[in-house]
Amino acid sequence: MDEVRLKCDVLVIGSGAAGCRAAIEASEHSADVILTAKGVFGKSGTTNLACVVYDAALGHSDPNDSPQIHFEDSVVYSRFLANQELVRIFTWGAPKTVYDLERYGLPWYKTEDGRFYQLNSPGLRYNRGVHYNESTGKKVQTALVRELRRPSRRNVRIVEDLFIYRLLMRDGRVNGAVGFDLQQDRFFVIQAGSTILATGGMGMAYSVTDMEAGACGDGLYLAYEAGADLMDMEMHQFFPTAFVYPESLRGVIVTSSQLWKMGMKLYNDRGERFMARHFPDECEDVPRDILSRRIFMEVAEGRGSPHGGVWADTTDIPAFDDFKKDRPRTYVWKEKFGVKTDRFEVAPTYHYTLGGIRIDAGARTKVPGLFAAGEVTGGIHGANRLAGNALPECMVFGEIAGNNATAECRTELPPDEQQVAMAKSKVLELVSGGEAGEIPYASIFKRTRRLLYDKAGIIRTGESLKEAAREIEEIKGLLPRLRSGAGLSGKFAMARALETEMIVRLGELVINSSLMRTESRGAHFRTDFPETSPAWLKNIVVHWTGEEARYTTTPVELKYLKPGEALRDVKSANLSV
Ligand SMILES: Cc1cc2nc3c(=O)[nH]c(=O)nc-3n(C[C@H](O)[C@H](O)[C@H](O)COP(=O)(O)OP(=O)(O)OC[C@H]3O[C@@H](n4cnc5c(N)ncnc54)[C@H](O)[C@@H]3O)c2cc1C
CATH class of the missing domain: 1.20.58.100 (Fumarate reductase/succinate dehydrogenase flavoprotein-like, C-terminal domain)
Structure with a gap:
C-alpha cells in the first residue's frame, strides 16, 4: 500500500459533535488542524442520530431552573459516581454552547416571544432541553460542519474515510497516529503536536444497539494502548424502549423519553401494566436503567411479547396524532415497516457508553499530548446519564480540548x-x-x-x-x-x-x-x-502497563454535593429495583 505523510499542530480523531467543536476551537487559536472521520465527514458518528433534547439551564421555559439545579440533577442521576468537577464545568458551560450553535446556524425551536422552547425528560426537575424537533443531533452536526466549511476555517484539513488504529509515541508523549484509507490503497502517517480523541462510544460491542455501525470503542482502545486510564468500564446505558419488530428495526429507539411522561403505558403479554406493580406513583416515569431492567425481567420471566419485548401503548397520550406528525422519523416513517404506532413491541437497546477515558478538567488524559472529549470519555455521567446531557457535554469539553491541545502542542517530535x-x-x-x-x-x-x-x-x-x-x-x-x-x-x-x-x-x-x-x-x-453500597462510592480505573491490565479503585470526591444533601436524593434512593 502507498503511504501519505502529514503534519499538523492538532490532530482531532473523530468528527462528531465533540471532534468538530474541538477543531473549531483549535482553528480559532490559529492551530494547523487535521480533522478525521471513519466514514463520510458530517455523516459518520452517533451525533447525527441524536433525537431531541439538548440540556442547558437557560431558564426560558421555567425560570426556576439554573446550572446549580442542572448540576444537582446530573450528580444525583449519576448515582453520585460522576466526577463533580467535570459536571460543574459542563452544567455551567452548557448555556453558552446553545448560543454558539445558534451562531453556527442552528435554528433552535423558540416560542413566539423569541425564548428557547425547552422540554422535560425523566430526571429533570425543570424543562431544560432545547431542541429542533426530533432532528436535534442532525442539526447540531450540520451547524458544526457549516462552520468548519467557512473560508476562515481553512486551517482545518478534513480527512474522511480514514481509519486511525494506532497512536504514535515518542519520549512518553503521543506525537501522532497511523491509519489507513477506507477507499484507496494507502496508509496515513500523521505527525501531530497534540492529539484529541473524539471517537464516540462502543455500542457495537453489544449485539443490540441504536448506535452507528462504527461505534466500536476505537478511541478507548487507542488511549488504553497508549497507557491512559479508562474508568467506569462496567457502566453502560441501555435505552428502555427500542423497537424489537420487524427485525429490520430491532434496536432502533422509539423517541422519546418524554413519552414516558406523556402517558405511554407498558404492558406485558398478559395485559398487565407491570410498572404500576413496582412503582404505583411513577409507573413508566422512572430513570432509564430502572425501566430497562424491569422490561428485561418481564421478558426473562416469560411474560414478554411474541418477539421478545413488551407492549408499548400510546392510546392514552393526549393528542398523540399531533405529536406523531411532529416526529415523522419515529412514527410516520416506521408505519411503512408495518409498525402500528398505537401499540408496538419494545425492549432495551445499548444506547450510551458511560465509562471511558479518564480526563482532568482540561480534557487532558494521563498521557502527555493526548486529550479526549465527548462520549469517548468517562466520569461526567457516572452510573447513569440524563437524557439531553450528552450533546452539550461534547460541546463544552470539545471546546476545552481544542483550546488546551493548541496551547500545549509540541510539534518537533517526528514519528518513530x-x-x-x-x-x-x-x-x-x-x-x-x-x-x-x-x-x-x-x-x-x-x-x-x-x-x-x-x-x-x-x-x-x-x-x-x-x-x-x-x-x-x-x-x-x-x-x-x-x-x-x-x-x-x-x-x-x-x-x-x-x-x-x-x-x-x-x-x-x-x-x-x-x-x-x-x-x-x-x-x-x-x-x-x-x-447500592456506600463503600462503593469509588471509580474503578484500569490502565495497560505494557504487559497487563491493572485495576485500581479511587474514591469519588464529593466536592460539592454529598448523598442526602440533594433535593431529589430521597426520591431517587427509593427507586432502586
Ligand atoms: C439513537 C440515539 C439518540 C440520542 N439522542 C440524544 C439526545 O436526544 N440528546 C443527547 O444529548 N444525546 C443523545 N444521544 C447521545 C449522543 O448522540 C452522543 O453521545 C454524541 O453524539 C456523541 O458524540 P461524539 O462526538 O462523542 O461521537 P460521535 O458523534 O459518535 O462521533 C465519533 C466520530 O469518530 C469517528 N471515529 C470513530 N473511530 C474512528 C477511528 N478509528 N478513526 C477515525 N475516526 C474515528 C467517527 O467516524 C465519528 O466521526 C443519542 C444517541 C443515540 C444513539
Whole structure:
C-alpha cells in the first residue's frame, strides 16, 4: 500500500459533535488542524442520530431552573459516581454552547416571544432541553460542519474515510497516529503536536444497539494502548424502549423519553401494566436503567411479547396524532415497516457508553499530548446519564480540548519509524492468506457482541460474569489467528477485523470491572449484590502497563454535593429495583 505523510499542530480523531467543536476551537487559536472521520465527514458518528433534547439551564421555559439545579440533577442521576468537577464545568458551560450553535446556524425551536422552547425528560426537575424537533443531533452536526466549511476555517484539513488504529509515541508523549484509507490503497502517517480523541462510544460491542455501525470503542482502545486510564468500564446505558419488530428495526429507539411522561403505558403479554406493580406513583416515569431492567425481567420471566419485548401503548397520550406528525422519523416513517404506532413491541437497546477515558478538567488524559472529549470519555455521567446531557457535554469539553491541545502542542517530535513499520505490518498480516487455522473476524465479532449483551448487559450475576470472563479469555486466544478478506471491500473487512480485536479487549475490561463492583448502582445491576453500597462510592480505573491490565479503585470526591444533601436524593434512593 502507498503511504501519505502529514503534519499538523492538532490532530482531532473523530468528527462528531465533540471532534468538530474541538477543531473549531483549535482553528480559532490559529492551530494547523487535521480533522478525521471513519466514514463520510458530517455523516459518520452517533451525533447525527441524536433525537431531541439538548440540556442547558437557560431558564426560558421555567425560570426556576439554573446550572446549580442542572448540576444537582446530573450528580444525583449519576448515582453520585460522576466526577463533580467535570459536571460543574459542563452544567455551567452548557448555556453558552446553545448560543454558539445558534451562531453556527442552528435554528433552535423558540416560542413566539423569541425564548428557547425547552422540554422535560425523566430526571429533570425543570424543562431544560432545547431542541429542533426530533432532528436535534442532525442539526447540531450540520451547524458544526457549516462552520468548519467557512473560508476562515481553512486551517482545518478534513480527512474522511480514514481509519486511525494506532497512536504514535515518542519520549512518553503521543506525537501522532497511523491509519489507513477506507477507499484507496494507502496508509496515513500523521505527525501531530497534540492529539484529541473524539471517537464516540462502543455500542457495537453489544449485539443490540441504536448506535452507528462504527461505534466500536476505537478511541478507548487507542488511549488504553497508549497507557491512559479508562474508568467506569462496567457502566453502560441501555435505552428502555427500542423497537424489537420487524427485525429490520430491532434496536432502533422509539423517541422519546418524554413519552414516558406523556402517558405511554407498558404492558406485558398478559395485559398487565407491570410498572404500576413496582412503582404505583411513577409507573413508566422512572430513570432509564430502572425501566430497562424491569422490561428485561418481564421478558426473562416469560411474560414478554411474541418477539421478545413488551407492549408499548400510546392510546392514552393526549393528542398523540399531533405529536406523531411532529416526529415523522419515529412514527410516520416506521408505519411503512408495518409498525402500528398505537401499540408496538419494545425492549432495551445499548444506547450510551458511560465509562471511558479518564480526563482532568482540561480534557487532558494521563498521557502527555493526548486529550479526549465527548462520549469517548468517562466520569461526567457516572452510573447513569440524563437524557439531553450528552450533546452539550461534547460541546463544552470539545471546546476545552481544542483550546488546551493548541496551547500545549509540541510539534518537533517526528514519528518513530519502528512504530510506523509495526503498525503497518499489523494490518498487512490481517489480510487472509487462505491458510489453515485462520479464523474469519466475523464469527468472533458476532460471538463477542452476543456474549457482552447476554452476560455483561442489563442484568448481571457473579456467575454469568465469571462465565463471560472464561469465554473472553478463550476468544482472546483466537485473536492471533483472526483474518480479514482481501480487495477493496477488504478495507472495510480489515477495519472490522481491527475493531473486532478492540471490542474483545475492551470487553474483557467491561467484564472484569463488572465483577469487581460487588454492588448495584445505576446502569450496573447485579442480582447477587442488588443493593447500592456506600463503600462503593469509588471509580474503578484500569490502565495497560505494557504487559497487563491493572485495576485500581479511587474514591469519588464529593466536592460539592454529598448523598442526602440533594433535593431529589430521597426520591431517587427509593427507586432502586
Ligand atoms: C439513537 C440515539 C439518540 C440520542 N439522542 C440524544 C439526545 O436526544 N440528546 C443527547 O444529548 N444525546 C443523545 N444521544 C447521545 C449522543 O448522540 C452522543 O453521545 C454524541 O453524539 C456523541 O458524540 P461524539 O462526538 O462523542 O461521537 P460521535 O458523534 O459518535 O462521533 C465519533 C466520530 O469518530 C469517528 N471515529 C470513530 N473511530 C474512528 C477511528 N478509528 N478513526 C477515525 N475516526 C474515528 C467517527 O467516524 C465519528 O466521526 C443519542 C444517541 C443515540 C444513539
